[in-house]
Amino acid sequence: MTATVMDGKATLAAIKGELAERVAALAARGVTPGLGTVLVGDDPGSHWYVGAKHRDCASIGVTSIRRDLPATASQAQVEEVIDELNADPKCTGFLVQQPTGLDEFALLSRVSPDKDVDGLHPVNLGKLVLGQSGPLPCTPVGALELLRRYAVPVDGAEIVVIGRGLTVGRPLGLLLTRRSENATVTLCHTGTRDLASHTRRADIIIAAAGVPGLVTADMVRPGAAVLDVGVSRVDGKIAGDIAPDVAGVAGFLTPNPGGVGPMTRAMLLTNVVEAAERHADAEMARQAGAGLDS
Numbered sequence: 001m002t003a004t005v006m007d008g009k010a011t012l013a014a015i016k017g018e019l020a021e022r023v024a025a026l027a028a029r030g031v032t033p034g035l036g037t038v039l040v041g042d043d044p045g046s047h048w049y050v051g052a053k054h055r056d057c058a059s060i061g062v063t064s065i066r067r068d069l070p071a072t073a074s075q076a077q078v079e080e081v082i083d084e085l086n087a088d089p090k091c092t093g094f095l096v097q098q099p100t101g102l103d104e105f106a107l108l109s110r111v112s113p114d115k116d117v118d119g120l121h122p123v124n125l126g127k128l129v130l131g132q133s134g135p136l137p138c139t140p141v142g143a144l145e146l147l148r149r150y151a152v153p154v155d156g157a158e159i160v161v162i163g164r165g166l167t168v169g170r171p172l173g174l175l176l177t178r179r180s181e182n183a184t185v186t187l188c189h190t191g192t193r194d195l196a197s198h199t200r201r202a203d204i205i206i207a208a209a210g211v212p213g214l215v216t217a218d219m220v221r222p223g224a225a226v227l228d229v230g231v232s233r234v235d236g237k238i239a240g241d242i243a244p245d246v247a248g249v250a251g252f253l254t255p256n257p258g259g260v261g262p263m264t265r266a267m268l269l270t271n272v273v274e275a276a277e278r279h280a281d282a283e284m285a286r287q288a289g290a291g292l293d294s
């Protein structure tokens with residue numbers, strides 16, 4: 001069997017085209033979305049991710065506000081920048097690039113939930129738990145969107161998620177078990193005794209463990225969809241969690257790079273546009289309430 005490649009790069013391009021139309025509609029209402037990023041330190045990977053996010057924004061008409069701080073920045077200095085972006089009307093949404101090496105819970109909690117485009121603020125994660133609408137974490141919803149666009153059925157599917165991290169594995173479990181998605185999820189982690197016994201009966205495997213080559217062909221049911229979210233560097237190159245021999249067994253497979261990574265950026269752009277749309281609607285309602293619309 002040769003797996004169908006779930007192309008995240010091509011899907012990002014398609015989503016950008018769709019979002020550019022929504023940005024144009026916002027411009028007609030006098031609103032320009034603006035993404036803010038807060039980057040601490042000089043990790044080359046983080047610099048690349050932030051640069052890519054701003055290039056994506058420029059390509060669809062979203063303006064950029066970039067705050068880069070040195071590795072020596074203190075918690076208080078980063079919190080000051082967050083306060084600035086919370087108050088800046090040109091910044092309709094922003095994020096703190098992780099990792100920062102600081103108290104990330106305190107930083108995430110300080111971002112205004114209305115401007116949280118990562119969907120990682122405790123209020124927005126709480127909404128996900130409660131099944132309320134709100135911005136969703138970018139990588140989990142990116143993986144789900146890729147499955148949707150390749151028509152891989154999720155409703156009723158047995159899905160094994162590997163990894164319980166706060167940005168991917170844990171919210172993925174919450175997302176996929178919502179009534180609207182209706183999947184049965186097994187969340188595996190370093191304490192899982194027999195990983196292969198779980199993956200072998202999965203319709204969909206989503207690996208976010210950061211262990212190169214963790215999932216091998218013998219662990220995959222023929223025809224299963226396999227998504228690789230693992231990012232490790234081996235000899236300077238990205239190495240995912242999925243071993244190359246899985247391509248001969250899986251029905252659908254994401255490349256890595258070129259799979260879920262670009263989808264993370266696509267869903268960030270979606271959250272940025274949606275935050276600006278909510279902002280525009282709230283402003284219109286405020287003006288109508290104040291009798292300013294006539």
Ligand SMILES: Nc1nc2c(c(=O)[nH]1)N[C@@H](CN(C=O)c1ccc(C(=O)N[C@@H](CCC(=O)O)C(=O)O)cc1)CN2
Nearest residue numbers: 049095096097098099118138139257258259261262264
């Ligand atoms: N505040 C956040 N920090 C981090 C998040 C996040 O969602 N919010 N996730 C990751 C990094 N990340 C986004 O920030 C991210 C990961 C991967 C990609 C991507 O496009 N990757 C490319 C390859 C890039 C390369 O060559 O290095 C791909 O997979 O094709 C974009 C964004 C941690 N931090």
